[in-house]
Amino acid sequence: MAVLSKNGVETDENAVVEEKITLESGKSWSPKHYELLHERIERLIDEKQQFFSLEFFPPRFVNGVPNFLERVERLSEGGSVFVDMTWHMGSDPANVDKVTSSSSIAASMLDYCGVDTMLHMTCVQYNKADTLKHLEQAKAMGLRSILALRGDLPPGTELEDTHQFRALDMIRWIREEYGNYFSIGCAGYPLGHPQAPSYKADLMYLKAKCDAGANFVITQLFFEAETFEKFVRDCREIGITQPIIPGIMPIMGYESIKRIAKLSQLEIPQHILDDLEPIKHDDDAVQKYGTERCIEMCRRLLDNGTAPSIHLYTMNREGSIREILKSLGLWKLEGDRVFPWKNRSQHPIRCLESVRPIYWSFRPRSYITRTRDWDQFPNGRWGNSSSPAFGDVSSYYLSNLTTVRNADDRLAMFGANIESFEDVKRVFINYITQAPNADGVKVTVLPWTEAETGVQPETSLISEQLVWCNENGILTVNSQPSVNGAPSTDPLVGWGKPGGYCYQKAYLECFMTAELSDKLIQIIEREFPVRVNYHAINKDSTFDKTNSEETTPIAVTWGVFPGSEIAQPTVVDPLSFRAWRDEAYQMWMAQWGDFYPKESKSYGVIKAVHDEFRLVTLVDNDFQKPSVLFDVLQKALDELKK
Secondary structure (H helix, E strand, O other): OOEOOOOOEEEEEEOOOOOOEEEOOEEEEEEEOOOOHHHHHHHHHOOOOOEEEEEEOOOOOOHHHHHHHHHHHHHOOOOOEEEOOOOOOHHOOOOOOOOOHHHHHHHHHHHOOOOEEEEEEEEEOOOOOHHHHHHHHHOOOOEEEEEEOOOOOOOOOOHOOOOOOOOOHHHHHHHHHHHOOOOEEEEEEOOOOOOOHHHHHHHHHHHHHHHOOOEEEEOOOOHHHHHHHHHHHHHHOOOOOOOOOEEEEEOHHHHHHHHHHHHHHOOHHHHHHHHHHHHHHHHHHHHHHHHHHHHHHHHHHOOOOOOOOOEEEOOOOHHHHHHHHHHOOOOOOOOOOOOOOOOOOOOOHHHOOEEEHHOOOOOHHHHHHHHHOOOOOOOOOOOOOOOOOOOHHHHHHHOOOOOOOHHHHHHHOOOOOOOOOOHHHHHHHHHHOOOOOOOOOOOOOOOOOOOOOOOOHHHHHHHHHHHHHHOOEEEEEEEEEEEEEEEEOOOOOOOOOOOEEEEEEEEEEEOOOOOOOHHHHHHHHHOOOOOOEEEEEEOEEEEEHEEOOOOOEEEEEEEEOOOOOOOEEEHHHHHHHHHHHHHHHHHHHOOHHOOOOOOHHHHHHHHHHHHEEEEEEEEEOOOOOOOOOOHHHHHHHHHHHH
């Protein structure tokens, strides 16, 4: 049934994939529809594709949130089909006003990491009205997958002291109230739930949950492959047909695994304890043992077909998880680019998005923040940014938490002492060239970028010109070369499905002095009034000048593909540029200047650039000819010297 979402977008509640494109990598991509998680799982099983998923718990402190999200994003880039977030009672899990609550973190994982996110939800401590409120809140946040759990009892609490609702009740409520809107997972216990009357009784309870509407099963952790194999056989014998995914917890520490086993009321096999005994005080040796044992067990379950995938309890760790996935051959390198920017193909709403302003090319999370409640979004076409719902990034916590490395790390790249503007220029040059600075440190990030991976591959096409700009005091923060019909498979500038061609106009965004921008504007208006579009603005908009239409976006990237409309994924627009200005200037101080004492010379140099320089964008509309942007800048510099 077609319904209108809260954003006014007509969508299918079941949201099955109707348009599917196969890229050269063999991956499928649907540009317009969201595939429910359980349908994606079933499709992968039918296609005999092995996959993985990851579980996390919320960070305890606010300052840990950016690092956590970076970790989730890095791990999910290996091809995780979904991630999930535990319902951690200590986080005040349903409180969306609390940054570290389970609900807030789950929403951030979905929005900012771009991977399908399942939220654990418990019901033993709540009544039906509370649970339905939690579900409605999850729906409002864009979450489409729930792991329905009874939940653990608080210490000292007996079951009769609670509302006594169980996971089966929640599953029934979800189906009664929301139909097929949510994918529902449920928990399975390979050795039986410790509070169940018997193993057989627990199996029958699991079947009841599946019959009530659970779409798949994720198991409690276990230590032996045989345990899971027997569990799957027993489930199939009583008629459970849903996918059963093994929950795997690698041994990462001696004391931690003993504590987790105790909390889970599981007994660690004696032979594992015997193996660990001689190395229990050597953390590295324990982790190596746990990683190797996990790989061995997972490989057996995947190879013999008992498990279609693995679900790793990460304990918010990264190193061993990545090693396990790569050893199993489940870690997939990033495939074809669907758009020039990173798309959110597994986001129920964002999967509809096909156009973005170019200013946020290197700050995708910031862009998501600004447009999360934008009523023009996501109609599949980039709309009018004059919408009153176009958000102020300063109103959301992530705007102040984008520094994922501490001040010492940044100062090692930017310089512990900034003596003059020459030192500022050198930081930009070192970023473009990726040459180590005087202290032997590479500049892998600037205040206007989120990913700490250095410059984009296509920058190599114009790196010499960008270095020249910065040597001459034109501080570049965003750019792209002109492209005239490059194959969509081009490793530097290609995107979209195979057999197409990509185009883009040369674009440059930079900070420069007011005097240089005045001279630049004179030359453009005198010699290139049609070919070059400009927009120059200062920190408080007391200067704001453009030769573009005030409300009309300019397409700067587009593609032509077989059997498709022309795609126009990246635009320049005066209205969104003014929204971007606030953030662009804020980054000078929040991500650089504020690392120094306010009375220091270093702070003064950065503050002077922030206060006196203008932010300028330039678009060369003739993509068929070599770009004139750098020639125009050279002419402006020459005339300024006269």
